[in-house]
Amino acid sequence: MSFATLGLAPALADAVTQIGYETPTAIQAAAIPAALRGADVLGSAQTGSGKTAAFALPMLHALLGAKRERTGLYGLVLVPTRELATQVGEAIRKLVQQLPQPVKVSIAFGGVSINPQMMALRGGTDIMVATPGRLLDLLEHNALKVDRTAVLVLDEADKLLDMGFSEEIAKILGKLPAQRQNLFFSATFPPAVQALASRLLREPVRIEASADAAHEPDILQRAIEVDAPRRTQLLKQLVRQEKWSRVLVFVATKYASEHVADKLRRNGVRAEAFHGDFSQGARTEVLADFKSGRLQVLVATDVAARGIDIAELPVVVNYDLPRSPADYTHRIGRTGRAGASGIAVSFVSAETEGHFRLIENRQKKRVPRERVAGFEPVQQAAASPVSDPNGGVKGHRKSKKDKLREAAALAAQPKS
Structure with a gap:
């Protein structure tokens, strides 16, 4: 055709x-x-x-x-x-x-x-x-x-x-x-x-x-087991050890974006945060620096998961796992675009193991667990972790996103 x-x-x-x-x-x-x-x-x-x-x-x-x-x-x-x-x-x-x-x-x-x-x-x-x-x-x-x-x-x-x-x-x-x-x-x-x-x-x-098959993204998915407090150190080592030229790192919050980027900069890695509080001018400048290679690591919230097209981006890292399996797909889809190959790495702790299993089930793909010498986890995963039906990590109260979904559904219903 x-x-x-x-x-x-x-x-x-x-x-x-x-x-x-x-x-x-x-x-x-x-x-x-x-x-x-x-x-x-x-x-x-x-x-x-x-x-x-x-x-x-x-x-x-x-x-x-x-x-x-x-x-x-x-x-x-x-x-x-x-x-x-x-x-x-x-x-x-x-x-x-x-x-x-x-x-x-x-x-x-x-x-x-x-x-x-x-x-x-x-x-x-x-x-x-x-x-x-x-x-x-x-x-x-x-x-x-x-x-x-x-x-x-x-x-x-x-x-x-x-x-x-x-x-x-x-x-x-x-x-x-x-x-x-x-x-x-x-x-x-x-x-x-x-x-x-x-x-x-x-x-x-x-x-x-x-x-x-002809258009399946060529993305190698990896899952590395690590205790949550040691993720930044592991990220720094992987960037240097595996010689990643550019890495898009996803975190859950604006604070984490700033915090992780600052820790990397203190260790000599050219890193910058990227989140929704940035002005449009700042967002444009940071993205330009990342695309050109002046920045090696971009630490972003999910504002970057959709709509950012970075040519030949080699690596995406899920520092924090996304809330839903759909967001996981969008995140890793930043690499392996336009026929290029890419790598998607997820950090999995004992606390998030159950949630990553849910992501695996939804995408019908098992990702082998890896361990990096010197970063072997000490904590053990619970036998039956709790995940909510929308794919989020455990929690009893509805999130803001869930409330917005329900409100939108009610508003969209025809009036009687």
Whole structure:
């Protein structure tokens, strides 16, 4: 199968080839023909599956084929994070650069001044990639109109709701035309996501795209047993001993991000923290330093798990295990991208052994345990650790995320 056989315009099929795409991924092969027919799409796809092209190519196909002068926004893509907005927008722009006619793609997110984004929208735009909050800001300033939008894309829908955007999404939906195409992509489908999908979609084409053999990421998963207090020392040794050129390290909290990065710097490792309290300028600068190799280790919270595309990133380390198996997939998916190979290392303590088993069960893959000389664990794992049904580590009270999920599900239910 080739992109040309999916029904794309010849100029678009050529553009895809020119930027290096060879054969469609599973999600692209299933979603593109359905979207070209004008059907709503409900897609289940993990990070790195190629879903950006799965929704961008049909939109560009329609824009290339437009016979009359377009008025208003054609496609709106909502994403949960600033980084994902930039990544998706730039990926679409890369496609547009190869086309015979101009298509304007705009990107908007919070954390920076709104004025340049408003200026960039003068004269309108064809495709807008935005976070929900900043999109509402633009609408309130009359910098953009969405009442004639033909296509709505929700990318990473589970993360959108998980981050508490249900109210913003409801406001945006109220401003969109009733007649439109909806393309809905999510890695997981908790109740809140299912409820939103049932409200939005009309007889959708349902797609579950697991990675096929041709596009399966080449990621070596490793699990190293270590007592929690010794993780930073072990990380420092691994960085030096295994000569990792760049390492993305995931931790659970902003404090841990700062603390671990500081400990590494004190030991001569070029490291920096990365979390949601950073200004957009600081986030951009740190990422640029990491991508260029000026930084060796980036210690990040899950704000970096989705939407950061670092070319040929060799190693990801789960210093703290993610709360859910789905987040584990997103984290390790930062490596082994675009045909490259990668390594994903998880630190497993006696306290988190049961949670890592849950992750293994969900991904249907056993990861052999390793021990590093000098860091053998002293603590023993409990026989029956407790994990909550949402994949979180033990706890009796509902977390903030669980409460947000439940609130979103209730808000999405039709009123009687």
